[in-house]
Amino acid sequence: MADHNLDALDKKILRLVSEDARIPFLEVARACNVSGAAVHQRIQKLTMQGVLKGSRFNIDPEKIGYETCAYIGLYLKDPESFDYVVEELKKIPEVVECHYTTGGFDMFIKIFAFNNHHLLEIIHDKLQPLGLSRSETIISFNAAIDRQLPIVSIDEDDE
Numbered sequence: 403m404a405d406h407n408l409d410a411l412d413k414k415i416l417r418l419v420s421e422d423a424r425i426p427f428l429e430v431a432r433a434c435n436v437s438g439a440a441v442h443q444r445i446q447k448l449t450m451q452g453v454l455k456g457s458r459f460n461i462d463p464e465k466i467g468y469e470t471c472a473y474i475g476l477y478l479k480d481p482e483s484f485d486y487v488v489e490e491l492k493k494i495p496e497v498v499e500c501h502y503t504t505g506g507f508d509m510f511i512k513i514f515a516f517n518n519h520h521l522l523e524i525i526h527d528k529l530q531p532l533g534l535s536r537s538e539t540i541i542s543f544n545a546a547i548d549r550q551l552p553i554v555s556i557d558e559d560d561e
Contacts, residue, residue: 408453411434411436411440411444412444412448412453413553414433414434415430415434415441415444415445415448416448416453416454416553417552417553418430418433418434419445419454419457420550420552420553423457423458424457427441427442427445428441463514467516468496468514468515468516469515469516469517470514470515470516470517470518470520470521470541471512471513471514471541471542471545472512472513472514472515472521472539472540472541472542473510473511473512473513473539473540473542474510474511474512474513474525474529474537474538474539474540475503475506475507475509475510475537475538475539475540476507476508476509476510476511476529476534476537477506477507477508477534477535477536477537477538478508478509478533478534478535479533479534479535480533481508483533484502484508484509486532486533487509487532487533488500488509490532491511491532494513494524494528494529496513496514496515496524496528497511497512497513498512498513498514499511499512500512507538518541521539521541525537525539
């Protein structure tokens with residue numbers, strides 16, 4: 403695990419851009435009492451280190467017709483087929499996350515479907531042919547918490 407040794411300025415910049423990825427660098431610079439060039443250089447450094455992984459707009463799946471969110475635990479017939487299964491899951495647009503896990507499941511995925519009938523089609527037609535011995539599906543009614551990981555507090559001494 404990499405230790406990026408973030409200083410107080412890095413943390414403050416990260417806090418600001420994680421709250422609003424569209425915030426202008428000059429506004430970040432003013433909030434941090436540094437130049438726009440300094441913010442630009444820090445953003446580049448944090449991106450090169452892999453701390454920042456780009457920026458994107460978040461689309462509300464429900465607003466574009468995906469009314470069912472499900473988490474599915476996958477049990478593979480052949481656990482050595484992980485790499486193959488992951489590559490095949492990447493081809494299924496409804497799969498938005500895939501995790502290797504501890505516990506009973508070999509993999510755990512998050513998918514969006516238009517409705518329960520569509521969910522059944524995805525499981526039957528797209529997931530089962532991947533070599534599953536079985537799967538367990540949990541449907542999410544609503545995300546009670548959906549947020550970015552917060553940047554640790556900046557001590558007053560750091561500012």
